[in-house]
Amino acid sequence: GAVVSQHPSWVICKSGTSVKIECRSLDFQATTMFWYRQFPKQSLMLMATSNEGSKATYEQGVEKDKFLINHASLTLSTLTVTSAHPEDSSFYICSARRAGTSGREDTQYFGPGTRLTVL
Amino acid sequence: AQSVAQPEDQVNVAEGNPLTVKCTYSVSGNPYLFWYVQYPNRGLQFLLKYITGDNLVKGSYGFEAEFNKSQTSFHLKKPSALVSDSALYFCAVRVLNSGNTPLVFGKGTRLSVIA
Numbered sequence: 001g002a003v004v005s006q007h008p009s010w011v012i013c014k015s016g017t018s019v020k021i022e023c024r025s026l027d028f029q030a031t032t033m034f035w036y037r038q039f040p041k042q043s044l045m046l047m048a049t050s051n052e053g054s055k056a057t058y059e060q061g062v063e064k065d066k067f068l069i070n071h072a073s074l075t076l077s078t079l080t081v082t083s084a085h086p087e088d089s090s091f092y093i094c095s096a097r098r099a100g101t102s103g104r105e106d107t108q109y110f111g112p113g114t115r116l117t118v119l
Numbered sequence: 120a121q122s123v124a125q126p127e128d129q130v131n132v133a134e135g136n137p138l139t140v141k142c143t144y145s146v147s148g149n150p151y152l153f154w155y156v157q158y159p160n161r162g163l164q165f166l167l168k169y170i171t172g173d174n175l176v177k178g179s180y181g182f183e184a185e186f187n188k189s190q191t192s193f194h195l196k197k198p199s200a201l202v203s204d205s206a207l208y209f210c211a212v213r214v215l216n217s218g219n220t221p222l223v224f225g226k227g228t229r230l231s232v233i234a
Contacts, residue, residue, distance in 0.1 A: 004162075006162070034221045034222075042226065042227075043209065043224045043225060043226040043227050044163075044209070044224045046221050046223075049221055091160075093162050093163065095163075095221075095222075107153075107165060107168060108153075108221070108222055109165065110155070110162040110163040110164075110165075111162050112161055112162040113160070113161065113162045115160065
């Protein structure tokens with residue numbers, strides 16, 4: 001099956017610092033990766049869509065200068081939360097879509113999530 | 120625009136009984152429908168998907184879902200619930216052959232199976 005990993009699985013940081021979260025597709029190449037944010041007992045909110053080698057497309061209301069996304073290779077995307085504040089505390093989940101697929105193979109696979117706590 | 124509605128925040132069912140988690144959708148083209156399950160502090164696990172063909176889709180862990188075009192529904196079902204099925208379930212949709220558009224999720228339904 002298709003496996004997506006995230007690192008770290010949890011992180012605690014001080015207000016004002018930056019945190020980088022990595023998302024890797026372990027056994028497939030992903031031309032497209034998605035970053036979601038989930039608040040307690042709520043659904044997933046799409047933050048941005050990231051295509052390999054190009055700038056990410058951010059959803060309305062998501063600050064691109066605060067949430068920096070880099071998709072430098074077909075297996076790695078990173079989300080950096082810059083100058084984090086307590087309101088950025090959340091569960092961040094990445095998702096990858098297998099490259100070169102359509103129809104029946106076109107499934108989004110999700111990472112296990114990263115819980116960020118900003119003190 | 121595409122959207123998904125999961126009308127129930129919580130579903131409670133006794134172990135061994137059949138379970139249904141409801142989902143309705145709205146899209147402007149042919150839908151591509153998914154169910155995912157999330158356990159506490161974990162990411163989403165894929166259960167099943169519908170693209171075309173047979174309206175009854177069978178997935179992981181004994182789950183199945185029935186696509187009903189006239190009612191724009193894609194309810195998740197299981198004939199006999201297990202305590203281990205207790206989790207948060209998400210229905211999601213995107214338009215078939217719509218390029219890199221992401222999945223749109225419902226708000227989730229928490230399933231509690233009681234022994």
